[in-house]
Amino acid sequence: MNMRNLWSGNLTTFAKAGSRSDPARQRWQDGPLWRTVPVVRRSFMRRRKVSGYLVALALVAGGLQASGQAPQQPSEIAVVISGDPGTPPRYAVPDFVAASPEAADAAKTITQVLFDDLAFEREFYLIPRDTYATIPAARTPDQVPFASWRELGADAVVFGSVSRTGNDVRVEVRLFNIRTQQSVFSKEYTGTAANPRLYAHTIADEIHQQQRALRGVARTKLAFSSDRNRERMVGTVENRDVKEVYMADYDGANPRRITTNRQLNLTPVWSPDARAIAYTSYRRGYPDLFVALIYDGVQQEPTKGGTQNWLPMYSPDGTRIVFTSNRDGNPELYVINRDGSGLRRITNHPAIDTTPTWSPTGTQIAFTSDRAGTPQIYIVGADGLNLRRLTTSESYADRPTWSPAPFNEIAFAARSGPGYDIKVYDLATGTTRQVTFGEGSNESPAYAPNGRHLAFTSTRAGRVQIFTIGRDGRGVKQVTRDGSNFTPSWSN
Amino acid sequence: MRGMITRASVVLVLLSLTAAAAGCARRQPPLAQPAPPGGPPPTTAPAPTPPPPTTEALPVPPEPIAIAEDGISARSIEDLNRDSPFKPAYFPLDSAELDDAGRAVVTANASVLRTYPAWMITVEGHCDERGTAEYNLALGERRAVAVKTYLLSLGIAGDRVRIVSYGKEFPFDPGHDERAWASNRRAHFVITSK
Numbered sequence: 001m002n003m004r005n006l007w008s009g010n011l012t013t014f015a016k017a018g019s020r021s022d023p024a025r026q027r028w029q030d031g032p033l034w035r036t037v038p039v040v041r042r043s044f045m046r047r048r049k050v051s052g053y054l055v056a057l058a059l060v061a062g063g064l065q066a067s068g069q070a071p072q073q074p075s076e077i078a079v080v081i082s083g084d085p086g087t088p089p090r091y092a093v094p095d096f097v098a099a100s101p102e103a104a105d106a107a108k109t110i111t112q113v114l115f116d117d118l119a120f121e122r123e124f125y126l127i128p129r130d131t132y133a134t135i136p137a138a139r140t141p142d143q144v145p146f147a148s149w150r151e152l153g154a155d156a157v158v159f160g161s162v163s164r165t166g167n168d169v170r171v172e173v174r175l176f177n178i179r180t181q182q183s184v185f186s187k188e189y190t191g192t193a194a195n196p197r198l199y200a201h202t203i204a205d206e207i208h209q210q211q212r213a214l215r216g217v218a219r220t221k222l223a224f225s226s227d228r229n230r231e232r233m234v235g236t237v238e239n240r241d242v243k244e245v246y247m248a249d250y251d252g253a254n255p256r257r258i259t260t261n262r263q264l265n266l267t268p269v270w271s272p273d274a275r276a277i278a279y280t281s282y283r284r285g286y287p288d289l290f291v292a293l294i295y296d297g298v299q300q301e302p303t304k305g306g307t308q309n310w311l312p313m314y315s316p317d318g319t320r321i322v323f324t325s326n327r328d329g330n331p332e333l334y335v336i337n338r339d340g341s342g343l344r345r346i347t348n349h350p351a352i353d354t355t356p357t358w359s360p361t362g363t364q365i366a367f368t369s370d371r372a373g374t375p376q377i378y379i380v381g382a383d384g385l386n387l388r389r390l391t392t393s394e395s396y397a398d399r400p401t402w403s404p405a406p407f408n409e410i411a412f413a414a415r416s417g418p419g420y421d422i423k424v425y426d427l428a429t430g431t432t433r434q435v436t437f438g439e440g441s442n443e444s445p446a447y448a449p450n451g452r453h454l455a456f457t458s459t460r461a462g463r464v465q466i467f468t469i470g471r472d473g474r475g476v477k478q479v480t481r482d483g484s485n486f487t488p489s490w491s492n
Numbered sequence: 493m494r495g496m497i498t499r500a501s502v503v504l505v506l507l508s509l510t511a512a513a514a515g516c517a518r519r520q521p522p523l524a525q526p527a528p529p530g531g532p533p534p535t536t537a538p539a540p541t542p543p544p545p546t547t548e549a550l551p552v553p554p555e556p557i558a559i560a561e562d563g564i565s566a567r568s569i570e571d572l573n574r575d576s577p578f579k580p581a582y583f584p585l586d587s588a589e590l591d592d593a594g595r596a597v598v599t600a601n602a603s604v605l606r607t608y609p610a611w612m613i614t615v616e617g618h619c620d621e622r623g624t625a626e627y628n629l630a631l632g633e634r635r636a637v638a639v640k641t642y643l644l645s646l647g648i649a650g651d652r653v654r655i656v657s658y659g660k661e662f663p664f665d666p667g668h669d670e671r672a673w674a675s676n677r678r679a680h681f682v683i684t685s686k
Contacts, residue, residue: 266625331630
């Protein structure tokens with residue numbers, strides 16, 4: 001197969017992306033398009049029209065396979081754009097061209113979101129957009145002014161165009177290697193104009209995959225608990241704000257309310273297939289587990305009431321849920337199958353055992369216990385055996401969160417001065433490093449599916465808000481701003 | 493129903509006792525009543541009349557006690573919880589153990605429960621913001637359990653007491669200082685039926 005022809009030629013895909021804004025009418029759909037690509041693979045589609053949208057995808061399967069595997073093959077040299085030795089490649093993302101005035105808004109949104117998405121993984125250096133002013137705009141791919149971009153020091157430049165017909169848009173995108181003046185990435189997407197950000201997210205994920213063999217997170221979601229709807233609980237004497245479960249894009253855009261029961265709804269967590277959110281709800285007057293199948297409009301109750309259960313966490317294969325329960329008189333850890341069958345008790349100690357998280361293999365569980373007098377992180381086998389203590393130099397540690405592979409570490413919140421900071425315990429070396437440093441109180445860490453980022457809550461901007469940060473402690477970004485927001489979970 | 497009857501009979505007994513104590517003066521109260529409420533002031537000038545009836549005020553004080561008990565029984569659950577006969581029990585930082593002050597509060601609350609044997613309560617465990625959101629759900633549970641256990645040791649039936657933890661979700665004092673934290677580390681008694 002001649003890779004160069006593939007990447008410089010007219011490789012065009014027709015992925016029907018985007019969908020209506022109502023989450024109940026949307027679903028993540030595995031389509032044939034993505035079967036050839038090993039890691040991230042979904043497209044946002046209208047359920048009832050899926051089959052109609054997937055025509056002609058087989059034509060490009062070979063090309064996508066190349067996209068997924070290119071970095072491992074010798075011919076990648078022609079595809080991967082590199083920067084100067086020791087520095088990340090410098091990318092320019094000029095305005096996407098709007099083919100008509102109706103496409104202008106979508107073009108503007110896609111440009112800005114793609115810029116942010118490409119910057120997020122910090123694999124590329126994004127040349128600030130306000131320095132592009134002197135560079136002539138290209139209306140077509142063959143007008144790209146390579147010499148001007150080269151003067152600006154760009155290694156790569158994106159060319160994109162957006163056309164719109166009624167509620168449908170067509171987005172064309174190319175990625176040019178400035179040195180070779182070749183198009184190394186060329187795709188076309190058609191779909192609804194309802195959510196233009198999704199085109200940018202998809203492009204960013206595919207560029208990260210092709211150029212860095214990296215699974216980007218631009219199409220992932222955050223779930224969290226929020227009081228942003230400003231409703232008060234009924235039936236209580238004090239003024240008590242309700243908290244509902246919400247989800248949003250990884251950058252906080254497109255927030256959607258998941259629960260509507262006007263009670264406390266806390267600690268949502270994604271199922272590994274990103275189609276369900278398990279959470280703790282007080283809708284019965286006490287904490288119990290509920291599962292929202294968000295694209296089916298179905299609610300499940302794995303623990304079925306009668307006992308108090310909280311802090312669910314899905315096993316990595318999605319078949320089991322570990323949680324805290326006082327059903328035997330004391331907070332202990334239990335595991336049930338996803339359908340509520342097969343209850344097994346994991347811990348048995350008169351102290352508090354709570355806040356469980358699974359190892360990536362599903363064979364171990366990290367959790368918090370005060371059995372030594374203060375809350376500390378422990379690890380136990382999923383069979384309840386081989387308990388060992390992890391944190392020894394913290395005065396208070398909670399919310400362990402096991403990283404996905406290839407990282408082998410556990411993030412947690414550690415008491416630090418008047419508040420908390422996020423720290424990371426490296427399981428290979430037994431060392432702990434700090435991610436936040438006393439800017440507000442920082443709690444509830446949750447890993448991104450590629451392990452490179454953490455979502456957490458912080459009071460650094462006033463009320464409790466959700467932020468994301470690199471696992472190295474760099475690149476902090478505020479994600480939520482409306483109301484107060486708690487206990488994030490990051491979807492696959 | 494039975495509770496109401498027993499309370500009514502208690503009131504009757506109290507009334508008859510006070511009446512007996514008042515002795516021969518027992519026909520006087522109706523006359524005594526008009527004076528304190530302030531009937532005279534509007535009628536302006538003649539002030540000299542009040543002095544003699546003051547002696548008749550003695551039989552009246554016992555009655556408000558009986559009325560007060562009746563009043564508590566008659567109030568709605570919402571009113572009772574708004575101005576609760578139960579006091580909250582407070583806890584030290586990071587602790588779910590009742591100290592002497594906490595045990596005294598729970599003991600007093602237990603006697604209220606004995607006075608109103610039909611009442612059912614929920615003990616809510618609350619925490620201050622200095623613990624983490626996740627761990628506080630368990631700590632609040634332990635605080636509620638500590639109070640329930642102590643209530644049971646004082647003879648209160650277990651099926652009258654439910655527990656729930658709200659962690660740090662519902663601070664009573666939204667402040668961020670020692671005083672606010674101390675008032676938020678509490679077991680809060682809520683009447684759920686009567």
